[in-house]
Amino acid sequence: METKMLSLPYAHVDYSLRALSGQAEGFGRFAIGGLHGPLYHVTTLADDGPGSLRDGCRRKEPLWVVFEVSGTIQLLSYLSVSSYKTIDGRGQRIKLTGKGIRMKECEHVIICNLEFVGGRGPDADCIQIKPKSRHIWIDRCSLRDYDDGLIDITRESTDITISRCHFSQHDKTILIGADPTHTGDRCIRVTIHHCFFNGTRQRHPRVRFGKVHLYNNYTRNWGIYAVCASVESQIYSQCNIYEAGQKKVTFKYLTEKAADREEGRSGCITSEGDLFLNGAQACLLTEASEQGMFHPSEHYPKWTMEAPSDSLKEVLELCTGWQSIPRPSVKE
Template identity: 70%
Template sequence: MAPYAQVDESLRALAGKAEGFGRRAVGGLYGPVYHVTTLADDGVGSLREGCSRPDPVWIVFDVSGTLHLSSPLRVSSHKTIDGRGQRVKITGNGLQLSKCENVIVCNLEFEGGRGRDVDAVKIKPGSRHIWIDRCSLRDYDDGLIDITRESTDITISRCRFSMHNKVILIGADSKNIEDRCIKVTIHHCFFDGTRQRHPRVRFGKVHLYNNYTRNWGLYGLCASLESQILSQCNIYEAGEKKVVVKYVTEKAADTEEETCGSVRSEGDMFLSGAQPGLLPGGSAGCVFCATEFYPEWSMEPASEELMKALEAYTGWQAIPMPEETT
């Protein structure tokens, strides 16, 4: 996966290497390394203790196994949760990124979150400069990733989503007009047989490229309420359901007119009868150009080779923990 050839050369080489809107996320670059030595939910050497520290911390794991969270794990600003070198599965609950900035979450598994409103990764309110990379996420009672309430400048990359209904929500509801600030990049991800929300977007600007969405259960993307979705060189392979884009009209709290979102598709591949979807009323609204916000991104044409690569190299990876260098 070409965009990240260098990020595993040393422990902190991840910092600032995201593409897209989350590219300024440096995580715990300027803090000490914290070692998770127990899979206990709390206490000395636990992930929860490391995430709660007020100063920058680069968190690594000395143990593999299942970490059962009895309540949401609040992540404070300037943290890297780096699962390289081990295989850690988070269950029961998920991560909560609330009013924080500069957070990187890398190479973890999330599975089996239980309870009302339990998400794998909940990003709200007012969080920014976030990067979620190489995580496997499936089977939570609510969402897998929710980005709402003025959270912005976020990148989700090389993640694998499976066995789930509501995958990624961007923009809370029609009342939260402050979500017009939201900007998210999703790239090199694999959505495998999930039902809906790949993603669902209200208000925000979302750049999708080199993702593979296969055999969705309801729709591929949902463009609602002023959203702008730029879809470049993605692969949409239909199963029983053929429509890729669902357009939903809603009325923002400060307007009288109901509107849906807009999608611009460039270089996307539609397989097995996948249909882009019909826009209500016929004419598309304005969609941003990515170059307005960042100068470059690593994108290749949609192809069978890209499909195979995304099947093999998304989600948790059995890679060694890189060495710490000064």
């Protein structure tokens, strides 16, 4: 574990275009995206056709997708992303609306510096990761106002990192593990760090079965709870800032019965170095140690973290979500 100041975050990944690849921390650290493929240039805001984002994402070969235009892309259906893709929004301002992104049975995908807003429909998730997708990194995206979830990670999808994202104007934020009948989701492993949950109502995240490492996130003014541990989940909450509004319950536990078990169980949460503000109540179950809890160091050797503080709050308010930064130079 490394500790350093974060006033200029991510300079080491922005010095050249492809330096981003392999720079994720946590469970998604092996994601390389389209590192070994050519550049694909998005030249139109159209939903489909030559030069569109959809055209690039459906191609089977590795691609590093960059944008030559700024503006809003109205997705008329889910945008399916195939393996070995980097969707790199640095240097432009791209908003996706209407529908969201879907990753099915794919691996090595990086999504960076995009905005997602205004997804409509009964199943309008912003980003769906299912089934059996792995090595995914979602970085510096702004996500808000979809009719369903913002990020769903289900059906044995694993080794995923969500970093420096800004979540706002939403109810069901991040769901990890969709149903207690999907016992294969015991394989799920997710890292969420340096994200800003800005007044979203619940699920920061809600977890079934999986192992989740949360660190240096700022969650404020939630509407029901901050983090929820359900059936057999293990959540390691480390040096986060939880700032309550009217609702004070930070950690919620829900008992559910896995399909292959006779008795129901909740999940467990370990809190290490977290900061609880404005009356935020941190209820930790004594049975957590009996159920067993993973430690992140068992799975990856280091991660960049600092103690929760006012300065960290300021950094996360300013440096999460879409960023107005130039596209790094291409150094092949």
